[in-house]
Amino acid sequence: METLVEIHDVRKVYKRDQFEIPVLNGITLGVPRGDFLALMGPSGSGKTTLLNLIAGIDRPTSGRILVDGQEVSSYSETALASWRARHVGFIFQMYNLIPVLNAAENVELPLLLTKLNRKQRKQHVENALAIVGLADRMTHYPRQLSGGQEQRVAIARAIVTDPTILVADEPTGDLDAKNADETLDLLQRLNAEFEKTIVMVTHDPKAAGRAKHALHLDKGVLAEGQYGYEAEPAVVRT
Amino acid sequence: MAIPLKYNIGNISSRRVSTLMSVLGIGIVIAVMLSMMALSNGVNSAIISTGSKDNLMIMRDGSDTELDSWVDKAKFQVLRTLPGIQKDAQGQPVISPEIIIVFKLPKKDNPKGSNVNVRGVTPMGFEMRPYLKVIEGRMFRPGVNEVIVSRRIRDRFVGCNVGDSFHFGPQDWNVVGIFDGAGTSFDSEIWTDVGYLGSVRKRESYSTVVIRPADHDAATSIKAAVDNDNRLKLQAKSEYQYYDEQTSGLVGIKVLVGFVTFFMVIGATLGAMNTMFTAVASRTRELATLRALGFKRRAILMTVVIESAFVSLLGGLAGVLLALPVNLISTGTTNFKTFSEVAFNFNMGPAVALRGILLAVVAGVIGGLLPAISAARLPITRALREI
Numbered sequence: 001m002e003t004l005v006e007i008h009d010v011r012k013v014y015k016r017d018q019f020e021i022p023v024l025n026g027i028t029l030g031v032p033r034g035d036f037l038a039l040m041g042p043s044g045s046g047k048t049t050l051l052n053l054i055a056g057i058d059r060p061t062s063g064r065i066l067v068d069g070q071e072v073s074s075y076s077e078t079a080l081a082s083w084r085a086r087h088v089g090f091i092f093q094m095y096n097l098i099p100v101l102n103a104a105e106n107v108e109l110p111l112l113l114t115k116l117n118r119k120q121r122k123q124h125v126e127n128a129l130a131i132v133g134l135a136d137r138m139t140h141y142p143r144q145l146s147g148g149q150e151q152r153v154a155i156a157r158a159i160v161t162d163p164t165i166l167v168a169d170e171p172t173g174d175l176d177a178k179n180a181d182e183t184l185d186l187l188q189r190l191n192a193e194f195e196k197t198i199v200m201v202t203h204d205p206k207a208a209g210r211a212k213h214a215l216h217l218d219k220g221v222l223a224e225g226q227y228g229y230e231a232e233p234a235v236v237r238t
Numbered sequence: 239m240a241i242p243l244k245y246n247i248g249n250i251s252s253r254r255v256s257t258l259m260s261v262l263g264i265g266i267v268i269a270v271m272l273s274m275m276a277l278s279n280g281v282n283s284a285i286i287s288t289g290s291k292d293n294l295m296i297m298r299d300g301s302d303t304e305l306d307s308w309v310d311k312a313k314f315q316v317l318r319t320l321p322g323i324q325k326d327a328q329g330q331p332v333i334s335p336e337i338i339i340v341f342k343l344p345k346k347d348n349p350k351g352s353n354v355n356v357r358g359v360t361p362m363g364f365e366m367r368p369y370l371k372v373i374e375g376r377m378f379r380p381g382v383n384e385v386i387v388s389r390r391i392r393d394r395f396v397g398c399n400v401g402d403s404f405h406f407g408p409q410d411w412n413v414v415g416i417f418d419g420a421g422t423s424f425d426s427e428i429w430t431d432v433g434y435l436g437s438v439r440k441r442e443s444y445s446t447v448v449i450r451p452a453d454h455d456a457a458t459s460i461k462a463a464v465d466n467d468n469r470l471k472l473q474a475k476s477e478y479q480y481y482d483e484q485t486s487g488l489v490g491i492k493v494l495v496g497f498v499t500f501f502m503v504i505g506a507t508l509g510a511m512n513t514m515f516t517a518v519a520s521r522t523r524e525l526a527t528l529r530a531l532g533f534k535r536r537a538i539l540m541t542v543v544i545e546s547a548f549v550s551l552l553g554g555l556a557g558v559l560l561a562l563p564v565n566l567i568s569t570g571t572t573n574f575k576t577f578s579e580v581a582f583n584f585n586m587g588p589a590v591a592l593r594g595i596l597l598a599v600v601a602g603v604i605g606g607l608l609p610a611i612s613a614a615r616l617p618i619t620r621a622l623r624e625i
Contacts, residue, residue, distance in 0.1 A: 101244065
């Protein structure tokens with residue numbers, strides 16, 4: 001199976017005053033295209049940091065990260081911003097919708113960074129909201145939606161540009177059981193039906209159970225070992 | 239592509255109370271600044287608008303003001319015969335000999351009094367200033383102790399209404415009319431007959447002579463003839479230039495206005511900065527989300543600066559509205575070049591209002607920059623964790 005995300009001996013050290021705090025201690029991992037991977041682990045284990053590195057909103061202290069063959073860990077700040085706009089769809093625990101924009105305008109935000117015209121953007125927004133089942137909530141503002149609906153708008157925003165990879169940080173962390181279930185159904189559908197590669201950070205074993213694979217981090221290393229996947233390890237080019 | 243403007247407008251209207259407070263704060267600062275500008279503008283226009291570019295003023299060589307100038311009556315006769323002077327309907331040269339004397343008169347708010355320019359003129363003096371109108375009473379008669387008083391002097395000095403008389407020097411002066419000088423410095427004067435004024439004040443010469451040349455070439459040749467004739471020892475300058483130079487006597491007001499404007503712009507800048515620091519602090523996660531989605535740092539910077547400029551623009555407009563009533567204020571000051579009263583209206587015309595609004599926007603842009611830079615530089619991963 002083709003490897004979409006390649007992580008080579010990645011280390012991340014944060015500096016707090018004069019102290020150096022190692023968060024990731026040499027992670028090597030390959031995520032196959034079309035996978036739905038859950039990253040689990042206790043607080044401070046480094047799972048969100050690893051997700052941020054894959055998503056290109058943070059850079060490793062050492063090591064290399066390649067997504068779809070592009071070495072994103074070497075990109076400049078500006079190049080990373082352009083790369084994220086084109087290749088990454090974000091799903092956050094707190095949805096992170098812009099409160100003063102309605103559902104359609106929130107979903108349209110990433111499209112403003114593309115060359116699509118207004119009509120094309122409108123079409124894409126309608127499609128994305130239809131996929132998440134909120135075609136009738138286009139003009140609703142976040143305050144007029146339930147938590148589950150807000151998260152679905154956020155997922156529509158994440159998929160509207162048809163990104164290479166979806167990253168989700170505790171996507172069910174702020175939802176009740178029913179809405180959490182619906183959100184996971186939607187993620188599974190995006191993975192199965194639309195072949196979206198998803199990397200999800202979660203505390204919840206139930207949520208992790210909905211993914212194709214789960215890996216555990218502890219103190220900045222993968223508990224499962226270097227390659228992680230027991231059944232079918234992805235190929236990491238060296 | 240930039241973050242949509244609806245984002246800024248939505249944010250501004252979502253925090254209505256704090257936006258209103260910021261707009262009012264900036265508005266008050268701009269209103270104070272505009273009032274100072276209106277004062278300066280009023281003084282300037284009261285003096286400069288007096289001078290016509292069509293008229294030439296002849297003064298003693300070396301004199302800066304009409305008060306320390308004199309032109310002998312014999313020299314006036316020489317000037318009268320210069321070629322190039324415009325002729326009126328009766329074929330008379332358009333030339334006005336004038337005497338300026340300072341009277342100290344009691345003010346309504348200051349019994350010790352203040353200096354007022356009294357100008358002696360001939361009927362030609364009125365012909366050369368057709369905008370000057372008697373609005374109450376009648377014109378003074380030549381050869382007697384009658385005066386007409388400008389409306390603003392009437393309002394500010396004691397005993398200057400029609401029918402009143404005031405004492406100055408050895409005789410009383412009867413006020414027979416009130417005139418309006420259309421906002422010129424004549425609005426700070428009292429006018430009477432030049433012959434009578436000269437005789438009772440024992441003046442053997444005129445102060446100045448005002449000439450209307452036939453055309454631009456004639457003006458050049460008259461000026462050259464006056465300036466180059468060593469026997470006359472006179473100088474010619476356009477009336478406009480003369481009054482423009484008089485504003486240097488009001489440099490104190492200009493410095494004060496500049497000083498106040500400077501600090502007011504800093505005040506507005508700090509107001510905008512405070513507003514935007516608060517606005518940005520409450521939207522840290524939102525701005526980090528926009529960056530995560532792929533909006534570049536400069537897009538974040540721009541959106542904060544635009545928002546700041548917009549709030550300040552509203553503040554500028556509020557400032558103009560708050561400052562509008564100053565246009566109704568009429569007051570006076572002393573021109574330290576002539577030591578005489580200059581009456582003027584606060585004048586916040588469209589140009590001054592526009593300058594105030596522009597300065598507000600500039601303050602907004604500058605004030606928004608620091609919060610914008612701090613918002614754009616925030617690490618995404620840390621900002622995303624903000625509640």
